Amino acid sequence: QPRQQGGYQGNRQGGYQPRQQGGYQNNRQGGYQNKGPRQNQYGMPQGGRSFTPRPKRIEYETPLPDPNEQVRLNKYMANAGLCSRREADEFILQGLIKVNGEVVTELGTKISHSDVVEYDEKVVTLEKKCYILLNKPKDCVTTSDDPNGRLTVMDLVKGACDERIYPVGRLDRNTTGVLLLTNDGDLASKLTHPKFIKKKIYHVWTDHDISEDDMQRIADGIELEDGPIHADAISYATETDRNQAGIEIHSGRNRIVRRIFESLGYHVTKLDRVYFAGLTKKNLPRGRWRYLTQEEVNYLKMGSFE
Incomplete structure (x- = not known):
């Protein structure tokens, strides 16, 4: 059974916990708990277009430069x-x-x-560093500007800081989920360089049920046109829907998750990155962003996450 082979144990770092934390209710309508208007503790309806205050800018600690360096x-x-x-x-x-x-x-x-x-x-003076975590929505491109005039991730984080930030790595236009933006070039290259490639976890929806044989193939490794690839862990995302999987992978190759499933005859209808280098989209609604905490920045710089 794929579950026992090191699937998602839903660890405290915000790993894959589709059921308990109210994240994925995985009903066929795909909505998030579409049960009519919810009410807060005061009996006021919730679930309409809520107003979310702008995140407060965080001043990150800057290490004193070594004068001899x-x-x-x-x-x-x-x-x-x-x-x-x-x-x-x-x-x-x-x-x-x-x-x-x-x-x-x-x-x-x-x-x-x-x-x-x-x-x-x-x-020329060294500028303050800025680190932003975005829960990227669909129909949004991961570039600094788009000649075709499409919505970019930069449009979504406009006004977050005066510094020139840019996305770390890429997500396809129709892939959603965790995306880091920063002006810290050293950290960006650490997170994307093939030598240091970091762990990513994706929630995958396909057009038909994924067979156990194919799950095993993905775990064992398959051959793509640009070389072999295997998942570090894979499991079904829910007990019931066999067309949803959680896949953990370290590769930085382009469109790799979609290509893995397409090579076995599946069409990926939806793809959501739920984890990247220790960062998750917990408590961050789709299309929203927040500043990383100092603690998260320290973790990333120390390379504490796989």
Whole structure:
């Protein structure tokens, strides 16, 4: 039975607990507990369009820089939120960057934190870090801007901070769930680099029941056009609906969950990421966002999660 083979034990970190926490009621209508208007403790109806106050900005602790530490100029500029490292290299080659009043044009130049960097006659200072967790809705693209004018995740977190944040990794337009946005380039690369690839858990809905043989195949490993892949754990999401599965995977390959099921003849009708590197969407309604807590940021930086 797939359940006994290390399926979802619903651990305290907010693993896969479809039934108890009122998250998934998995009825065929797919609604969230569609039982008519609920009432709060005062007898007022709930479930209409509620007003949610804007999350309060969190000031994260910033470690004091080591005065002797040498850092590449392009990395310093990227950490300052000015541009990407590649763009910084362009600016350096064009002679637009000064260090201590002198124009620097050599790529790979290293500076210390006591050096003064200028771009466009303005001193470049390290910006505050911002970490945002979004429960991404459907029909929304994971890009900073979209030439086709579609809704982007950046539209949803507009005004969350003045700094230039960007999504960590991608979710398809029709995939929902946990997405992290930040201006912390070092953390972003740690979470997405193939060497450090982090655990993700998805709730998958398919167009017909998934056979136990196919569940076993996915657990054992299947061959896709870009190489073999296996789930770290897989189980049925509910006792009754065999067309829903929970799958845990570490791969960062593009559209990997959809491709796994499609290769076995299933069409994925709905896909929701419920866990990413220790972050879950607990208490975060679809389409809403919040700032990470200092504790969550510390955990991510320490690499405490698989």
